[in-house]
Amino acid sequence: MSVNKSLTALSPPGPLSADIQLTADGRLHHFLTIEGLPRTLLLEILDTAKSFAGVKNQAVKKVPLLRGKTIVNLFFEASTRTRTTFELAAKRLSADVLNLNINYTATVKGESLLDTLRNLEAMYTDMFVVRHADSGAAQFIAKHVAPHVSVINAGDGRHAHPTQAMLDVFTIRRHKPDFSKLCIAIVGDIMHSRVARSQILALNTLGAGEVRVVGPKTLIPVEVERLGVRVFHDIAQGLKDVDVVMMLRLQKERMQGALLPSEHEYFQLYGLTEKRLSVAKPDVIVMHPGPINRGVEIASEVADGARSVILEQVTYGIAIRMAVMSMAIGARAER
Amino acid sequence: MNLAIRRGRVIDPANGVDRITSLFVGGGQILSIDDPPADFGIDRTLDVEGQIVIPGLVDMAVRLREPGQEYKATIASETRAAAAAGITSLCCLPDTSPAIDSPAEVELVQQRALAAGFCRVYIIGALTAGLKGQTLSEMAALKAAGCVGVSNALQPIDNLLVLRRAMEYAASQRLTVHLYPFDHALANQGCAHEGAVATRLGLPGIPAAAETAAMGQLLALIEQTGVRAHFCRLSTARAANMVTRATHDGLAVSADVCAHQLFLTEEDIGDFNSLCHTLPPLRTKQDLEGLRQGVARGSIIAICSDHQPHDIDAKQAPFPATEPGISALESLLSLMLRLVEEGVLNLPDAIERVTAGPAGVLGIAAGTLSIGSPADICIYRPDEHWSLTADKLLSHGRNTPFLGWTFTGRITHTLLGGQIVYQAP
Numbered sequence: 111m112s113v114n115k116s117l118t119a120l121s122p123p124g125p126l127s128a129d130i131q132l133t134a135d136g137r138l139h140h141f142l143t144i145e146g147l148p149r150t151l152l153l154e155i156l157d158t159a160k161s162f163a164g165v166k167n168q169a170v171k172k173v174p175l176l177r178g179k180t181i182v183n184l185f186f187e188a189s190t191r192t193r194t195t196f197e198l199a200a201k202r203l204s205a206d207v208l209n210l211n212i213n214y215t216a217t218v219k220g221e222s223l224l225d226t227l228r229n230l231e232a233m234y235t236d237m238f239v240v241r242h243a244d245s246g247a248a249q250f251i252a253k254h255v256a257p258h259v260s261v262i263n264a265g266d267g268r269h270a271h272p273t274q275a276m277l278d279v280f281t282i283r284r285h286k287p288d289f290s291k292l293c294i295a296i297v298g299d300i301m302h303s304r305v306a307r308s309q310i311l312a313l314n315t316l317g318a319g320e321v322r323v324v325g326p327k328t329l330i331p332v333e334v335e336r337l338g339v340r341v342f343h344d345i346a347q348g349l350k351d352v353d354v355v356m357m358l359r360l361q362k363e364r365m366q367g368a369l370l371p372s373e374h375e376y377f378q379l380y381g382l383t384e385k386r387l388s389v390a391k392p393d394v395i396v397m398h399p400g401p402i403n404r405g406v407e408i409a410s411e412v413a414d415g416a417r418s419v420i421l422e423q424v425t426y427g428i429a430i431r432m433a434v435m436s437m438a439i440g441a442r443a444e445r
Numbered sequence: 446m447n448l449a450i451r452r453g454r455v456i457d458p459a460n461g462v463d464r465i466t467s468l469f470v471g472g473g474q475i476l477s478i479d480d481p482p483a484d485f486g487i488d489r490t491l492d493v494e495g496q497i498v499i500p501g502l503v504d505m506a507v508r509l510r511e512p513g514q515e516y517k518a519t520i521a522s523e524t525r526a527a528a529a530a531g532i533t534s535l536c537c538l539p540d541t542s543p544a545i546d547s548p549a550e551v552e553l554v555q556q557r558a559l560a561a562g563f564c565r566v567y568i569i570g571a572l573t574a575g576l577k578g579q580t581l582s583e584m585a586a587l588k589a590a591g592c593v594g595v596s597n598a599l600q601p602i603d604n605l606l607v608l609r610r611a612m613e614y615a616a617s618q619r620l621t622v623h624l625y626p627f628d629h630a631l632a633n634q635g636c637a638h639e640g641a642v643a644t645r646l647g648l649p650g651i652p653a654a655a656e657t658a659a660m661g662q663l664l665a666l667i668e669q670t671g672v673r674a675h676f677c678r679l680s681t682a683r684a685a686n687m688v689t690r691a692t693h694d695g696l697a698v699s700a701d702v703c704a705h706q707l708f709l710t711e712e713d714i715g716d717f718n719s720l721c722h723t724l725p726p727l728r729t730k731q732d733l734e735g736l737r738q739g740v741a742r743g744s745i746i747a748i749c750s751d752h753q754p755h756d757i758d759a760k761q762a763p764f765p766a767t768e769p770g771i772s773a774l775e776s777l778l779s780l781m782l783r784l785v786e787e788g789v790l791n792l793p794d795a796i797e798r799v800t801a802g803p804a805g806v807l808g809i810a811a812g813t814l815s816i817g818s819p820a821d822i823c824i825y826r827p828d829e830h831w832s833l834t835a836d837k838l839l840s841h842g843r844n845t846p847f848l849g850w851t852f853t854g855r856i857t858h859t860l861l862g863g864q865i866v867y868q869a870p
Contacts, residue, residue, distance in 0.1 A: 130716075145645075222758060222761070222762070223762060223763070224761055242763065244762075244763035244764070244765045244766050245646055245647040245648050245649075245717075245763065245764060245765060246646065246648075246717035246763045246764040246765070247763035249716065249717050249763075250717065250762065250763045250764075254761075266647075266763070267647050267648075267763075267765065268647030268648070268649070269646055269647030269648075270647065304647055307645075307647055331643075331644040331650070332639055332640060332641075332643075332644060332650070332652075333640055333641040333644050334644050336641045336644070336645075337644070337645060
């Protein structure tokens with residue numbers, strides 16, 4: 111564990127303004143980051159998602175909450191899984207959905223991001239679901255859209271992926287409802303992971319007992335301790351007595367950037383195997399945001415094993431996104 | 446025109462002057478202090494009781510955006526803003542488009558600056574052809590055309606051998622080399638200080654070592670080549686200490702810092718505030734304190750604006766996609782006075798850092814009120830409060846994080862060669 115002692119004297123970095131995400135009466139308007147959101151609101155999202163989790167078992171999988179609303183999936187970065195679950199969630203809420211996959215290089219050359227937004231606003235849309243390669247893109251868009259439009263962050267650079275984090279804590283909650291006693295390890299490329307940043311914030315906001323990050327120094331961002339985590343470079347220590355293991359996807363391009371020597375050595379040091387998992391609590395659950403690199407960050411025996419809840423995560427992803435979309439548009443409709 | 450400036454507090458750090466007295470100006474020069482020269486017929490008197498009279502400011506680092514980026518700003522617009530900011534000499538960097546790497550570009554800038562007539566414009570020429578870091582620029586020609594130094598600005602020179610040769614050649618032309626200690630590989634296309642804020646916001650980080658590692662290499666080459674070198678825009682406390690140590694070891698080096706690095710830190714990025722996107726990046730509170738100490742002990746001899754005016758679109762994007770830089774001419778003196786208020790420097794030393802200090806580095810006859818020197822003068826009212834608003838800015842760049850800040854001390858007159866080039870409305 112490495113804690114830089116000289117930093118403890120400093121005040122933690124100030125939270126982002128929650129104002130932009132919430133209405134004057136404290137309800138969700140945009141969903142950009144977990145940071146700055148109160149615990150009660152996160153619990154409301156989880157409870158609302160719980161009510162939607164049953165919708166999939168109905169013969170008609172739709173509720174009419176967002177009938178007549180138009181939701182635009184605005185994806186500046188390729189994504190299949192996240193975009194699909196957002197689309198499915200919107201359709202189950204009876205909204206009209208427009209999918210726009212915008213070639214980022216084209217916008218760099220020509221139309222600016224603001225111009226793109228103005229054009230879409232002019233079509234009387236109600237919500238943008240945004241994915242973008244730059245950190246801060248969702249904030250930027252939320253600051254510049256017309257007041258009647260809600261923005262949901264579906265991943266911005268390395269910054270945040272708040273719906274992923276919420277579906278993760280939703281999944282944990284189904285298995286282990288008392289967060290105060292939980293020890294959770296997030297393993298892998300923390301440095302480049304928007305998922306990890308949002309997970310850390312969500313877990314700490316919900317009062318998790320201990321959050322750990324595990325990885326080589328090249329993949330752990332500096333001063334990450336200030337987000338409220340313990341850092342481990344040794345996976346055997348990092349997994350000891352944990353209740354939850356959250357694996358992260360390792361991008362292949364990390365080998366080129368001299369961050370790691372090889373996939374082989376990474377798996378030798380940090381790959382999750384049944385043997386490694388034996389130091390964790392007996393009822394440990396294993397999670398992964400997908401898509402999985404089998405044999406790189408996780409062994410198939412674990413990914414497909416009894417303790418894996420990876421496919422549950424995908425299922426709950428739809429309920430969480432239904433909850434966030436209905437709350438954001440609902441907050442506005444009632445104003 | 447013979448001009449008398451009466452009853453002001455005249456502060457001229459280079460000559461140790463700080464008293465309430467009169468200055469007499471004629472033929473574009475300072476003719477005398479305290480008493481008028483013999484047979485001095487006064488054409489005009491400025492009674493500046495209660496005001497402070499200082500040498501016109503010398504700003505070491507200004508982007509005028511011309512040639513090549515006139516949609517951001519022009520020589521005319523920015524020199525006019527400089528005059529309103531009390532700046533009578535400024536130095537522009539060679540990273541224009543095309544780069545200032547031949548007498549043709551030097552002459553173009555000189556002519557446009559002369560035509561505008563607001564401010565003396567000095568030029569640092571390119572160290573390598575086209576700033577590409579591969580072959581040497583024609584430094585002797587640049588010097589003959591009037592360049593006061595050479596620099597590769599923030600463009601990398603990947604091959605240390607090229608850098609060594611460039612330093613040697615500059616040394617033989619008696620040109621000061623202005624060096625940004627910035628290792629591009631370590632910076633790795635980052636856009637914020639690698640620290641708690643970048644980690645929280647998921648911004649690609651630039652480690653402090655991008656500056657200190659580069660500085661270590663540069664110091665070794667300076668020692669090897671014997672070139673007179675100036676370190677531009679320090680951002681870390683460690684680099685400030687390295688300069689102090691190098692000076693102590695007898696190396697001919699100097700250094701500057703931009704004013705905003707003495708007031709802003711990574712924390713000011715807050716909620717992805719692109720106005721705080723700078724290069725080098727805003728660092729930590731400890732770095733800010735270390736830089737302030739460097740300024741106080743004099744190892745950082747100059748403070749500059751590092752003025753970088755932008756068009757609106759340059760800052761209207763997600764943080765990493767925005768262009769770095771602050772439109773900073775019009776807050777320079779105010780920030781200096783705030784350093785005095787905050788007890789970092791006494792007033793004469795603060796004035797010195799933006800007058801005689803940078804003039805000495807550039808080797809130009811400016812930054813003093815010595816008898817016989819050009820009558821470049823700034824006069825300000827020390828007790829007037831004002832707040833910086835976008836509509837008050839004369840620069841075409843409105844990109845400043847100091848909007849809304851309230852300052853004490855307001856410029857009333859700027860004189861260039863004895864002529865009033867700015868007068869407060």
